[in-house]
Amino acid sequence: MTTYKLGVLYGDGIGPEIVQSTVDVLQAAVERAEGISFEFVELPMGWSGINEYGDPVPALTKEALETCHGWIMGPHDSAAYPLEHKAKRNPSGELRHHFDLYANIRPSKTIAGIKSMVGQADLVIFRENTEGFYPDRNMYAGSGEFMVNPETALVVGVFTKKAAERIAHAAFRMALQRRKKVAIVHKANVIKLGYGLFLETCREVGKQYPAVEVEDYHIDAMTAHLVRRAKDFDVIVTTNMFGDILSDLAGELVGSLGLAPSINTNDNQAMAQAAHGSAPDIAGKNMANPVGEMLSAVMLLDWLASRHQDESLQQLARTVETAIMRTIEAGICTRDLGGTATTTEFTKAIAERL
Known part of the structure; x- marks a missing residue:
């Protein structure tokens, strides 16, 4: 036993x-x-x-x-x-x-008997869970946001190669068990260093999984793609804040956020x-x-x-x-x-x- x-x-x-x-x-x-x-x-x-x-x-x-x-x-x-x-x-x-x-892993899948707004869909979002723009957990000590005067607030986003590597490996390992597709979601066109590091690190990890097809999308475009063609996506890997937002959207699109599960792992x-x-x-x-x-x-x-x-x-x-x-x-x-x-x-x- x-x-x-x-x-x-x-x-x-x-x-x-x-x-x-x-x-x-x-x-x-x-x-x-x-x-x-x-x-x-x-x-x-x-x-x-x-x-x-x-x-x-x-x-x-x-x-x-x-x-x-x-x-x-x-x-x-x-x-x-x-x-x-x-x-x-x-x-x-x-x-x-x-x-x-x-790793915050959040699947979104249509369920028989529940009306889906996007038809059939079966995807999993891998959300990096420890850094990015979440100031309450992206620092060893203290908080990543502060005010230099009563009318000015600053927020520090943290992007590390280590964090990007391990969430990417988790996502690619899952893709091997599914339809062998990974979509990297980022904003490297504007936040070039932070999201650029995340994007390039995920691409480097992807080379270790030659059986997996890799593509990438800007976060704003991805929200539209999920609404229009959610069924085309398999595994999505992204950063903390983007993963939080996308997973809520995906959960609602396939039926209800009340149906949306997740696990957090180390x-x-x-x-x-x-x-x-x-x-x-x-x-x-x-x-x-x-x-x-x-x-x-x-x-x-x-x-x-x-x-x-x-x-x-x-x-x-x-x-x-x-x-x-x-x-x-x-x-x-x-x-x-x-x-x-x-x-x-x-x-x-x-x-x-x-």
Whole structure:
């Protein structure tokens, strides 16, 4: 029996509801599997961390996550935190920075039963997760933005060859398993040194993968291409801010941001985290859509299966994914997708299909 230790961070807003649904489905699935078990470790994050420990990401949470194979993270409502906590990195940024989770992987794929604005599409965005123009996590110490006077703000973007190389390798490795196409997205025509370094480094890495077709696009053009011909793209690799924007666009184009999953990885650990926010306006109403969080957990299972060469875990991932998709295809879904199911009813329907 192989036991995988998974951290569980419920978070804020709808987080406790969608994370609990995800844990319930994983537990229902693993009870029917052979040779695998999960140890779920519940840890404070967000308001629970503030209320109990005075910190949205307490030290004990980070220490416990060090011992986990991976973890499931709910959304956070950092915009509502007290001022002293708003000045810090938000929980997601803090964990990405602390664990050097350099790759944010966000797939966008059409789902049977869900209306897509772009027809059939199946792409994955690899977002560099540690630098670029995100000033809360691109510095060893301090923040990458400051004001020289009350009317002038400066923001420092950081671009390193090391960061570009490792996200590029991750993207090209994925492309080899898919349709063998990589699109590099940048703005090297204007930000010539920063994005030029990113572009050329990705091109250099691409030469090590001769089976993969490589092309590149300016970020503004890419937004138009995604709307017009999303089906043509396979793997997209880009920087932190551009990846954040493109993945939200791609998620909405294929159905809903509420369906959009992601994982953050550092090659040794992975964090499952839906791409959407905490939706405090519907928190506690049993109407939240847990699909993004559930599919993020499926990605986590796939990542763990690959890392630990565990075929049983990979089969479990397919079982869970199939149950989710067939439930949606049968017309059982939450209100945001045009259905009538509550969060718990939807979760129960998936568990029954397992």
